[in-house]
Amino acid sequence: MKSCPFENLLLPYVQRELSKSDRFRLLSHLPTCQDCNQTLADLQTVDSSLRRHQREKAPHDLYVSYVEGLETRFRPEPFLKIRWRQLTELAGKLFLSSSPSFRLARAFAILLVGVLLGRQLFYPSTTSKINAFDSQQTATTLTKDDIQFIADYVVQSELLLLTIANSSADEPTDDLIYLNKDIAQTLLYKTAKVQRKAIALEDDVIIIFLNRLELVLLEISNRDDEEIRTTFRDIKNMIKESDMVQKSRRLQHRLETTLAESA
């Protein structure tokens, strides 16, 4: 069967990849050709089904074991080092610009760097304080590893919350989306474990905070860049209205106290 010479324009047309002139040629041809009309209808049906298609989510345990396997084999740069590199790259760009919005963003970048430095200082003291705690662990108390695990999670999530809450624009830049998504995905896989452990702290505010944080992480990591752009303002409001940065500090404070009490 000999096919119509216009046939090869149909798929690019459906996928919105056709140039203006080709689109015009095709649209003039369509009323005269039954075959092309039929093919076009078929392609459009399949195109829209595929666009709507959502795959089955992977079993959580399987995915975690996959990621952990990779982490053992290929150790990534330490988390703070990656953020540091991304932040300095970002800051480097900001310092080159002199527009007012960039100067605001610059102030915010410096704030983040401050947070990072503070945390790096926070870690060593944590480790030394909790040594005495090892001997008295029970099922309901938190072990040294648990506290370290939760502390990592909370400090990293505070960075994310601050990044979003302090961003001056309602539309995030590509840099910001990339940075946020990366952090959110990393954190999301630790969320269930953190929530389980945090029950031992017996603090409802912290539990609610962790649930809300999970929502924020889901909002960011499960969406494509375009969707994040449109929902960014909502996410930002949620963080501000529920005072999440303060609650994150409260949790960090609780972890410190728990360590001090047990020492």
Next chain:
Amino acid sequence: MSRTAESDLKLVQSAKAGNKTAFGTLVKKYQQKVFYLAFDLVHDYDDAKDIAQEAFIKSFEKLQQFEERAQFSTWLYRIAVNLAMDQYRRRKRRPHESLDDNIHEIERQKNVEQMAEGQRSDMELQNSAQRQQIDKALMNLSPNQRAATVLKYFHQQSSKEIAHVLGCSESTARIHLFRAMKNLRKHLKGIQESL
């Protein structure tokens, strides 16, 4: 060059110069994408995990051969797609129904669970049936056609990128995609009529 490609290139250069953790960072960045690409091609999460792991191991071993004119992501996808196709060829020797049965069994169990939970609406059940139909139709395509389709629709690759991943010309990539779409239409029609 896009910002992502630019920062990938820096990491690749650093990894080639012997910085192992730079490669670890690339792994972290692409682990999710490669995993789901493998799943889209073989439709089995256990296999997808093996394929994705293997893809990272292979790409690390062959990193010195990676030419920096290309994008790292495309090169990585190509390795993953080739591994998935090998896997598919091996699996083809197994009885063909096993895949369909598997999908049906998983789908059936899930529907039972969903109804037991009493949380799912009719709409969601319908969507689940539709998803199953598309999965089945995709698995009936030739490996090249399936790869072109999932790269285009589930991994947002352009025809040019698909051509690089499949190691063919751009026009061949378009032909794979066109035939895939026509075959999908035929399969989906067939499934709907048999219901």
